[in-house]
Amino acid sequence: MRLLSLIRKEFIQIVRDPRTLAMTFAMPVMQLLLxxxxxxSDVRNLPMAVLDQDKSPASRELLDAYRVADYYxxxxxxLSEADLRKxxxxxxxxxxxxxxxxxxxxxxxxxxxxVAFVIDGSDPTVAGTALSAAQLIGQAKSTxxxxxxxxxxxxxxxxRALIDVRTQVWYNPDLESAYYMVPALIGMILQFLAxxxxxxxxxxxxxxxxxxxxxxxxxxxxxLIVGKLTPYxxxxxxxxxxILLAGILLFGIPINGSLPLLLVxxxxxxxxxxxxxxxxxxxxxxxxxxxxxxxxxxxxxxxxSGLFFPLEAMPVVLQTVSYVVPxxxxxxxxxxxxxxxxxxxxxxxxxxxxxxxxLVIMGAAALRFRKRLD
Amino acid sequence: MAIRIEAHxxxxxxxxxxxxxxxxxxVHEGEAYGLVGPDGAGKTTTMRLLxxxxxxxxxxxxxxxxxxxxxxxxxxxxxxxLAQRFSLYTDLTVAExxxxxxxxxxxxxxxxxxxxxxxxxxxxxxxFEQRLAGLLxxxxxxxxxxxxxxxxxxxxxxxxxxxxxxxxxxxQDFWQLIIRLLxxxxxxxxxxxxxxxxxxxxxxxxxxxxGQVLVEGPPRELTARLDGRVLEVVARPGMTARxxxxxxxxxxxxxxxxxRLHLRLGERYARREGDQQHPDLASLVLRLSQALEAEGVxxxxxxxxxxxxxxxxxxxxQQQGEAR
Numbered sequence: 001m002r003l004l005s006l007i008r009k010e011f012i013q014i015v016r017d018p019r020t021l022a023m024t025f026a027m028p029v030m031q032l033l034l035x036x037x038x039x040x041s042d043v044r045n046l047p048m049a050v051l052d053q054d055k056s057p058a059s060r061e062l063l064d065a066y067r068v069a070d071y072y073x074x075x076x077x078x079l080s081e082a083d084l085r086k087x088x089x090x091x092x093x094x095x096x097x098x099x100x101x102x103x104x105x106x107x108x109x110x111x112x113x114x115v116a117f118v119i120d121g122s123d124p125t126v127a128g129t130a131l132s133a134a135q136l137i138g139q140a141k142s143t144x145x146x147x148x149x150x151x152x153x154x155x156x157x158x159x160r161a162l163i164d165v166r167t168q169v170w171y172n173p174d175l176e177s178a179y180y181m182v183p184a185l186i187g188m189i190l191q192f193l194a195x196x197x198x199x200x201x202x203x204x205x206x207x208x209x210x211x212x213x214x215x216x217x218x219x220x221x222x223x224l225i226v227g228k229l230t231p232y233x234x235x236x237x238x239x240x241x242x243i244l245l246a247g248i249l250l251f252g253i254p255i256n257g258s259l260p261l262l263l264v265x266x267x268x269x270x271x272x273x274x275x276x277x278x279x280x281x282x283x284x285x286x287x288x289x290x291x292x293x294x295x296x297x298x299x300x301x302x303x304x305s306g307l308f309f310p311l312e313a314m315p316v317v318l319q320t321v322s323y324v325v326p327x328x329x330x331x332x333x334x335x336x337x338x339x340x341x342x343x344x345x346x347x348x349x350x351x352x353x354x355x356x357x358x359l360v361i362m363g364a365a366a367l368r369f370r371k372r373l374d
Numbered sequence: 375m376a377i378r379i380e381a382h383x384x385x386x387x388x389x390x391x392x393x394x395x396x397x398x399x400x401v402h403e404g405e406a407y408g409l410v411g412p413d414g415a416g417k418t419t420t421m422r423l424l425x426x427x428x429x430x431x432x433x434x435x436x437x438x439x440x441x442x443x444x445x446x447x448x449x450x451x452x453x454x455x456l457a458q459r460f461s462l463y464t465d466l467t468v469a470e471x472x473x474x475x476x477x478x479x480x481x482x483x484x485x486x487x488x489x490x491x492x493x494x495x496x497x498x499x500x501x502f503e504q505r506l507a508g509l510l511x512x513x514x515x516x517x518x519x520x521x522x523x524x525x526x527x528x529x530x531x532x533x534x535x536x537x538x539x540x541x542x543x544x545x546q547d548f549w550q551l552i553i554r555l556l557x558x559x560x561x562x563x564x565x566x567x568x569x570x571x572x573x574x575x576x577x578x579x580x581x582x583x584x585g586q587v588l589v590e591g592p593p594r595e596l597t598a599r600l601d602g603r604v605l606e607v608v609a610r611p612g613m614t615a616r617x618x619x620x621x622x623x624x625x626x627x628x629x630x631x632x633x634r635l636h637l638r639l640g641e642r643y644a645r646r647e648g649d650q651q652h653p654d655l656a657s658l659v660l661r662l663s664q665a666l667e668a669e670g671v672x673x674x675x676x677x678x679x680x681x682x683x684x685x686x687x688x689x690x691x692q693q694q695g696e697a698r
Binding site: 209210211213215216217218220 | 422425426427447448450451453455457459460461462463464475478479480522
């Protein structure tokens with residue numbers, strides 16, 4: 001009976017906080033959708049850039065063989081190797097194919113023609129699959145062509161491979177997983193830390209009633225915000241350095257790009273996550289509410305940012321949602337700088353997206369943040 | 375005496391509840407103003423409006439001449455506020471709490487050191503500087519709150535139910551401190567309290583009910599409204615005594631205070647300036663004691679007394695109840 005009373009009281013209290021209750025029921029559905037649809041290690045729809053220097057029926061036939069496979073999606077036709085390199089640097093294309101001039105003629109002559117297949121190796125899992133798929137498709141095509149030629153010429157000719165797919169892995173030639181994951185951890189940890197710590201630290205003042213004493217001091221609202229956020233910015237930067245150092249010392253990760261640029265853009269990313277934390281603090285009354293709301297933003301961020309799972313393989317709806325996930329842009333930035341060694345000339349779009357998001361969320365939080373009790 | 379805080383026509387509505395409905399007051403230098411009333415009367419909301427933690431829908435608040443709405447920070451710089459709930463940092467020490475609120479208020483350097491030492495001495499927390507605020511007793515927390523509220527030498531001190539959960543001795547100490555502040559520093563103090571024994575220490579009292587200040591004045595002036603109209607009865611059994619007394623048409627109300635009963639008599643018994651007592655009072659007392667004895671009640675005492683604030687406020691509440 002005593003136990004029942006306790007259970008009943010607990011249920012009443014749970015129901016009195018409908019937002020938290022709704023989130024606890026929405027959370028499994030959200031996780032289900034994310035894990036079911038986003039958490040796929042399938043390799044599909046990798047954007048491909050093609051440099052077809054041959055422009056012959058034979059080259060188009062080869063490209064068709066790649067097109068019908070689910071792995072790649074022909075997104076770009078480029079005219080030079082430089083363009084192809086740029087697309088892959090940007091991350092707009094994940095694979096590239098170069099068919100050299102004379103490809104059709106070489107095959108027609110029964111000789112072995114070489115084609116180059118370039119792949120962005122940042123994500124080793126995807127790259128590994130894409131790589132073997134590229135070779136398999138090439139070999140299959142090669143065999144079909146050889147069989148056709150033998151049929152035409154009658155028996156007797158020696159069987160030889162007609163297409164030699166020369167693969168090249170860029171950025172992470174040894175396909176080291178750590179190279180891909182460790183820099184991205186900076187993003188994940190900052191997302192967790194900044195959102196969770198800021199939202200709870202401000203709500204704590206409200207929960208304990210200390211906000212009332214702060215409100216009546218001449219502290220200005222912006223001073224209160226900056227004062228509350230600064231320690232977490234410093235903590236976040238120490239964490240960033242920790243991860244980088246551990247990445248270099250333990251995993252031998254090369255930092256190919258500019259470290260100062262990485263730190264500046266980390267600060268920019270931090271603005272967005274602190275903004276989310278601040279915003280959550282303005283809509284939460286208890287630390288528990290703040291934690292649950294934070295988790296509600298952190299989970300989709302991690303699944304829909306391309307941290308663990310390639311975005312290209314996800315359903316279009318989820319891909320669309322991923323555009324409002326700041327972590328998505330930051331991962332491109334951090335992997336771009338660390339692995340590809342690229343700079344602002346390539347990453348400016350992501351930087352713009354992060355700035356815009358930071359501006360909007362900080363603005364919304366600042367508007368909602370009142371130095372008052374009502 | 376200069377006016378230190380002046381509020382005019384404050385209003386605050388929460389949903390459909392009019393928590394504060396047209397409160398005006400002014401408090402002068404060296405004056406303690408008691409905001410008294412039952413729970414839910416709107417005392418805390420009024421305090422929060424006065425300090426700017428909530429904004430009034432109408433009207434204005436001026437603190438040392440600064441408009442709280444337009445010159446918010448200047449006005450706040452002149453106020454010290456002790457919230458009803460302990461609102462300091464429990465995970466900071468006594469010294470760290472004072473230092474934080476000093477710095478936030480711009481009290482730093484030698485001025486801070488001197489003021490902090492003076493205040494810790496004043497509230498009796500000297501020697502406890504390194505203790506975590508969360509580990510202080512209720513009374514010590516209250517005193518730390520007072521020290522933090524005074525660090526910037528405010529002109530106005532607002533204390534929202536400072537005696538909640540504090541023992542009578544500590545409450546006495548606390549009031550000694552406030553009296554010294556009134557006389558030595560010329561502060562204007564507003565205290566909200568549900569306790570009449572605390573209210574009676576104030577120079578002036580405003581009685582709040584339903585979001586309004588119903589009456590206002592020095593305690594003596596307020597109790598004068600019932601002069602001559604209160605009889606004290608000590609009798610057993612008390613409940614029978616109360617019933618018997620209420621049967622008399624001259625008795626408006628009979629309220630139990632512990633083992634005593636206060637009878638409130640009708641308006642006509644009110645004592646005018648200079649009068650001794652109403653000529654009919656002696657015969658009424660006689661009739662009451664006869665009626666009580668007839669019912670087997672043993673009367674130990676039945677006599678006119680000077681009314682207390684409780685008597686005044688209970689009669690006011692009844693008038694309000696009847697008016698509705």
